[in-house]
Amino acid sequence: MSSTPVRTRFAPSPTGFIHLGNIRSALYPWAYARHHGGQFILRIEDTDVERSTQAAVDVILQSMQWMGLDYDEGPIYQMQRMQRYRQVLRELLDSGHAYPCYMSSAELDALRERQMAAGLKPRYDGTWRPQPGKRLPPPPAGVQPVLRFRTPEEGAVSWNDRVKGLVRVDNSELDDLVIARPDGTPTYNFCVVVDDIDMRISHVIRGDDHVNNTPRQIHIFRALGCEPPVYAHLPTVLNEQGDKLSKRNGAKSVLDYRDEGYLADALLNYLARLGWSHGDDEVFGREQFVRWFDLEHLGRSAAQFDGEKLRWLNAQYLRALAPQQLAAQLRPFLQRLGLREQAVDLERAAVLLRERASTLLELAEQCAMFYTEPQADAAARQGLVGEPVGQALHALQQRLAALPEWDAPSISGAIKQVLGEHRLKMPQLAMPLRQLVTGRTQTPSVDAVLALFPRQTVLDRLRRGLG
Numbered sequence: 249m250s251s252t253p254v255r256t257r258f259a260p261s262p263t264g265f266i267h268l269g270n271i272r273s274a275l276y277p278w279a280y281a282r283h284h285g286g287q288f289i290l291r292i293e294d295t296d297v298e299r300s301t302q303a304a305v306d307v308i309l310q311s312m313q314w315m316g317l318d319y320d321e322g323p324i325y326q327m328q329r330m331q332r333y334r335q336v337l338r339e340l341l342d343s344g345h346a347y348p349c350y351m352s353s354a355e356l357d358a359l360r361e362r363q364m365a366a367g368l369k370p371r372y373d374g375t376w377r378p379q380p381g382k383r384l385p386p387p388p389a390g391v392q393p394v395l396r397f398r399t400p401e402e403g404a405v406s407w408n409d410r411v412k413g414l415v416r417v418d419n420s421e422l423d424d425l426v427i428a429r430p431d432g433t434p435t436y437n438f439c440v441v442v443d444d445i446d447m448r449i450s451h452v453i454r455g456d457d458h459v460n461n462t463p464r465q466i467h468i469f470r471a472l473g474c475e476p477p478v479y480a481h482l483p484t485v486l487n488e489q490g491d492k493l494s495k496r497n498g499a500k501s502v503l504d505y506r507d508e509g510y511l512a513d514a515l516l517n518y519l520a521r522l523g524w525s526h527g528d529d530e531v532f533g534r535e536q537f538v539r540w541f542d543l544e545h546l547g548r549s550a551a552q553f554d555g556e557k558l559r560w561l562n563a564q565y566l567r568a569l570a571p572q573q574l575a576a577q578l579r580p581f582l583q584r585l586g587l588r589e590q591a592v593d594l595e596r597a598a599v600l601l602r603e604r605a606s607t608l609l610e611l612a613e614q615c616a617m618f619y620t621e622p623q624a625d626a627a628a629r630q631g632l633v634g635e636p637v638g639q640a641l642h643a644l645q646q647r648l649a650a651l652p653e654w655d656a657p658s659i660s661g662a663i664k665q666v667l668g669e670h671r672l673k674m675p676q677l678a679m680p681l682r683q684l685v686t687g688r689t690q691t692p693s694v695d696a697v698l699a700l701f702p703r704q705t706v707l708d709r710l711r712r713g714l715g
Contacts (some may be wrong), residue, residue, distance in 0.1 A: 252450050253286055253287070253448075253450065254280065254281055254284040254285070254286025254287070254450050254451060255281070255286055255287045255288075255289065255447065255448050255449050255450045255451075256277035256278070256280055256281045256286065256287075256288055256289070256449065256450070256451050256452075256453060257277060257288070257289040257290070257291050257443075257444070257447065257449050257452070258273065258274035258277055258278070258288070258289075258290055258291070258312075258317075258319070259290075259291040259292075259293050259440070259443070259454075260273075260274075260292065260293065260308050261292075261293045261294070261296060261299075261300065262292055262293075262294055262300045262301060262302075262304035262305040262307075262308060263296060263299040263300055263301070263304055264304055264495055265304070265307050265495065265501035265502075265503070266307055266308050266311045266501065266502050267493060267494070267495065267499035267500060267501060267502065268485065268493065268499065268500075268502065268505075268515075268519060268522075268553065269455070269484075269485035269493045269494070269499065270502075271311060271312075271315060271317075271502050271519065272482070272485060272519045272522060272523065273453070273454055273455050273482065274312060274315075274317050275315070275317065275516065275519050275520065276453045276480075276482065276523075276524070276541070276546070277451065277452075277453040277454075278317045278318075278319075279520070279537060279538050279541040280451060280453060280541060280542075280543065281320075282538045282541075283538050283539070283541050283542070286450070287320040287321065288317075288318075288319045288320055289319060289320065289321045289322050289324065289447055289449070290312070290319040290321070290322030290323045290324070291322060291323070291324045291325075291326070291443060291447070292305060292308070292322075292323050292324065292325045292326065293326050293436070293439070293440075294325055294326055294327050295326050295327060295433065295434065295435075295436065295439060297327070305323070307501065307503060308323075309323065310503060311501075311502040311503055314502070314503070314506050314512050315502065315512050315515065315516060316512055316513075316516070316534065321447070324443075324447070326439050326443065329439075329442075329443070330433075330434075332442065332446070333434040333438070333439060333442055334432065334434075336438075336442050336472065337395060337427065337428055337434065337438075339472070340395075340397070340427070340471060340472075341395070343471070344378075344398065345397065345398050345471040346395050346396065346397050346398060346427060347376065347377060347378055347395070347396055347398060348376065348387070348393035348394070348395060348396075349372075349375070349376040349377075349393050349394050349395070349396045349424075349426075350376055350387050350388055350391050350393045351372070351375055351376060352391070356372065359372075359373060371423040372396070372423040372424055373423075374423075374424060376393075376396070377396070377398065377424060392430035392431070393430065394426045394428060394429055394430055395426070395427050395428035396424040396425060396426055396427065397424055397425045397426075397427045397438070397464070397467065397468060397471070398424060399419060399422045399423065399424050399425065399464070399467055400419045400467065401419060401420065402419060403418075403419055404416050404417060404418045404419055405417050405419060405422075405463040405466050405467060407462065407466060407476065407479055409459075409479050409480060409481055410451075410478060410479065410480035410543040410544075410546070411456075411480045411481050411482060411483070411543070411546050411547075411548060412456070412459070412481055412548065415459070415462070417463040422463060422464060422467075425437060425438075425464050427468070436461075437461050437464050437465055437468070438468060440461075440465060441465050441468040441469055441472070442472075444469075444476075444477060445469070445472065445474050449477050450477055450478065451477055451478045451479075451480065451543075452477045452478070452479050452480070453480045453482065453543070454479075454480075454481060454482065455481065455482050455484065456481040456482060456483055456484060457484070458481060459481050462479055462481070480543050480546060482523055482546065483523060483547060483548060483549055483550045483551060484550045484551075485522060485523070485550070485551050485552075485553060486550050486551065486552040486553065487499065487552075487553055488552070488553055488554065488555060490552065493553060502515075507609075508607055508609055509562075509581055509607030509608030509609035509610065509611070509612070510558070510562050510607055510608075511562055511565045511566065511569075511577070511608070513533065513534060513565055514558075514561050514562040514564070514565040515558070515562075516534055516537070517531060517532060517533070517534075517537070517561060517565070518557070518558045518561050518562075520532075520537050520541075522551045522553065523546060523547050523551040524541070524545055524546050524547065525545055525547070526540045526545065530561070531561065531564055531565075559606040559607070560606070562606055562607055563602075563605070563606040566602050566605065566606070566607075566608070566611065567602055567603070571595035571596070571598065571599050572595060574595070574598045574599065574602065575594045575595045575598050577608055578594065578598050578608055578611055578612055578615070579594070581608045581609050581611070581612035582612050582615065582616075582619070584609075584612070585612055585613065585616060587612070587615070587616055587619040587620070588619065590618065590619055590702075592618040592619070592700055592701065592702075593700060594615070596700055597615055597618055597700050598611060598615065600692050600696055600697070600700065601614040601615060601692065603692070604692070617686040617687055617688055617691070618700065618701065620687070621687075621709075622683070622684065622685065622686060622687025622688075622709060622713075623687055636670055636672070637672065637676060637677060637680055638714065639670065640666050640667075640669075640670040640672055640677055641677070641680060641681065641684070641710065641714055642714060643666050643669065643670065644662060644663065644666045644677070644681070644710075645707060645710045645711065645714070647662040647665065647666060648662055648698075648703065648706060648707060648710075649703075649707055651703075654699065654703045655699050656693070656695045656696045656698075656699040657695075659695040659698050659699055660695040663677065663678075663681075663694070663695060678694045681694055681698075682694055682697070683713075684709055684710055684713035684714070685697075685698060685701065685706055685709045685710065685713075
């Protein structure tokens with residue numbers, strides 16, 4: 249395949265939201281195409297008309313845009329390719345690789361029940377499969393047949409999977425696949441092959457829930473005179489309980505992580521390590537990931553999602569952002585909390601508080617103290633500012649008002665002077681001071697926090713709190 253241009257694809261079905269396991273199946277083919285200077289195609293497999301929705305398509309597009317998984321072609325919609333599918337179906341019929349089958353659903357169900365009762369694997373028995381010397385019954389009147397693919401009966405199909413190694417399936421294990429429904433609508437396994445041929449896909453990197461489809465698809469490729477692409481089937485992603493990550497098992501939409509304040513680069517970094525590795529490297533940017541990515545280091549075992557690990561990684565990315573970038577990312581979350589920016593240096597505030605946050609939403613909640621009045625009842629205030637602490641706070645208020653410079657060193661000096669004069673220790677003064685000004689008992693260094701407030705705001709809050 250070295251001389252073949254690399255062309256990969258992501259082909260989701262728009263039947264619901266897209267979760268982390270789904271987006272990982274987009275990340276790896278995207279990275280492989282980018283690493284080799286190839287092309288990445290987005291294909292929307294929307295032939296399930298009853299379940300496919302435009303809302304689900306929009307979620308796919310928004311998720312990929314947020315994650316920065318740009319594509320070179322697409323989105324290509326299967327429902328817009330029906331004429332092409334019908335053309336290829338006619339080719340398979342004409343070449344004898346497909347045939348009409350008039351077995352009804354009720355007859356097929358009864359056949360399967362008899363097979364299971366006899367301890368056999370349930371499968372279509374080839375009733376309508378043309379064979380030399382075989383006489384088929386006359387087609388029943390008024391019945392629209394399905395089209396079935398004539399699977400070779402002898403030998404085996406095999407491929408060298410770039411994750412699983414050599415996979416071999418005896419053809420005797422496969423029955424004749426339905427490739428078109430009675431209304432003429434083509435089925436998934438058939439459409440995938442036609443699409444991959446037409447789009448010149450060189451590598452199919454997808455979840456291992458598709459492994460059972462692969463031998464059937466390889467047969468269709470060869471019936472159409474084409475060699476199949478290189479396959480790499482990714483192990484399952486498990487949730488924190490060890491079950492398969494799925495919508496039914498509580499998996500969240502990719503966009504939920506965006507709305508909770510995770511950074512796209514952090515999520516990409518986390519997903520990259522969820523089934524692939526580069527030595528012991530844990531934290532790396534997308535450009536580094538693209539340079540490193542290969543198929544040789546994809547894991548063979550299921551990868552388990554770890555929410556705490558993702559939070560830790562996101563915190564590393566928050567702390568690495570430049571102040572201006574951090575503030576820009578933070579503003580939408582402040583707005584969501586209904587907080588209107590005031591005379592506070594958001595860049596400095598965000599940098600100071602990000603050590604205590606793992607997500608942008610948590611950081612916005614930390615920053616809320618700069619935009620909201622502290623809420624403390626009278627009893628709580630009385631307990632905080634009783635004698636002699638109350639006298640010390642009054643003295644501090646006066647010293648803060650008289651400072652020539654409003655900055656952390658000056659505020660720290662004022663606090664130390666008051667502590668010395670009133671023979672108090674820092675915790676005795678710092679806790680009520682924090683409570684009265686910020687509404688919180690825990691913050692970073694109190695002098696650094698106060699310096700971020702306008703001086704008049706601090707004085708007003710102390711005055712109101714002290715009565």
